[in-house]
Amino acid sequence: MILVCPIHSLEEVHGVLLSEPGAWPEYAFTCQRTDSHPGGGPFSWTYSPEPESQGVSGLAAELGLDVELPAVLAQFAGMWVEYGVVEHAYATARPDDFARLVDQYGHTAIRAKRYTASAFLAKTLGDMSRYSIVAFHAGPATGRWSYNSQISWWSLYPTPEWSNRVSWEGTGHDMSYVTGSTE
Numbered sequence: 462m463i464l465v466c467p468i469h470s471l472e473e474v475h476g477v478l479l480s481e482p483g484a485w486p487e488y489a490f491t492c493q494r495t496d497s498h499p500g501g502g503p504f505s506w507t508y509s510p511e512p513e514s515q516g517v518s519g520l521a522a523e524l525g526l527d528v529e530l531p532a533v534l535a536q537f538a539g540m541w542v543e544y545g546v547v548e549h550a551y552a553t554a555r556p557d558d559f560a561r562l563v564d565q566y567g568h569t570a571i572r573a574k575r576y577t578a579s580a581f582l583a584k585t586l587g588d589m590s591r592y593s594i595v596a597f598h599a600g601p602a603t604g605r606w607s608y609n610s611q612i613s614w615w616s617l618y619p620t621p622e623w624s625n626r627v628s629w630e631g632t633g634h635d636m637s638y639v640t641g642s643t644e
Contacts, residue, residue, distance in 0.1 A: 467546035468504060474533060476508065484618075485509060485593070494531040516592035520565075521585045524558050530586060539621045541598055544583055545606045545629035551582065552638040560640055570605075570642040583613055589634060596620045603630035605644070 466472040469492060476488030491505040498504035516526045533550040534542060542550075552559035562578035569577055590597040595615050602612035606629050614626065636642040 462486075462488050462508075462510070464488075464490055464508060466490075466494070466504065467506070468492065468497050469494055479507070501511045508633040510612070515587055516589040516594050520562075521588070522563075525583075526585050527589060527594065529555055530582070530589065530607075530615075531556075534595060534615055534617045536629055538617065539625055541600070541616045541621060541623060541626045543600070543603060543606065543626070543628045544586075544613045544615065545604070546627050546632055546634070547586070547615055548579055548582055549632070549634050549638055551627075556638075559638070563639060563641075568639050568642070570636040571640040572643075577635075586613065586615055590615075593618065598623065598624070605629060607634060610643075 462476040462478075463473050466474055472492055472494060474490045474492050476490050478486060479489050480487045487507055487509045489505065489507050491503050492498065493503050495502050521527070529551060529635060531549070533547055533554060536550060537546075549558075559578070562581055563571070566576060566578045566581050568572040568579060586595055587597065589595045596618055598616070598620075599611050600614040600616045600623075602609040606612050636644040
């Protein structure tokens with residue numbers, strides 16, 4: 462990353478990454494010029510870029526999914542959580558918002574469909590994983606979700622051992638949280 466010295470508007474300064482992998486990036490910068498800086502020597506500062514969207518935009522941003530989905534995962538601290546469990550917990554915590562997604566995109570518990578509320582939420586989680594907001598792991602699909610050969614599993618950082626998992630099958634949930642479900 463390159464920033465401009467706050468004192469010398471034409472002086473480009475290369476940053477050094479300070480943060481660990483998986484953590485939010487933080488960079489250190491030092492302008493080596495010695496004129497005009499406070500104290501007369503080189504000037505140093507740090508900077509952490511803030512992505513505009515936090516990994517989400519549009520409807521996902523409107524629903525605050527960059528906050529709501531990590532909050533759901535926080536309920537399962539230290540665990541990998543199968544997608545269906547994440548969806549159930551989100552639908553339970555934000556029933557009106559989940560109903561809005563189902564109204565807009567549909568759900569396979571109501572009728573077979575290619576792009577559904579589930580696909581939208583999983584895509585949003587995937588977008589957030591690219592910003593290291595949540596962690597992704599592919600794994601076995603269980604119970605109601607087993608029509609997929611694999612499914613996404615989610616966690617917060619630091620990532621837990623893969624053996625620490627909460628599966629759909631293990632929760633005993635049903636699809637009653639999807640209004641209009643035929644299952």
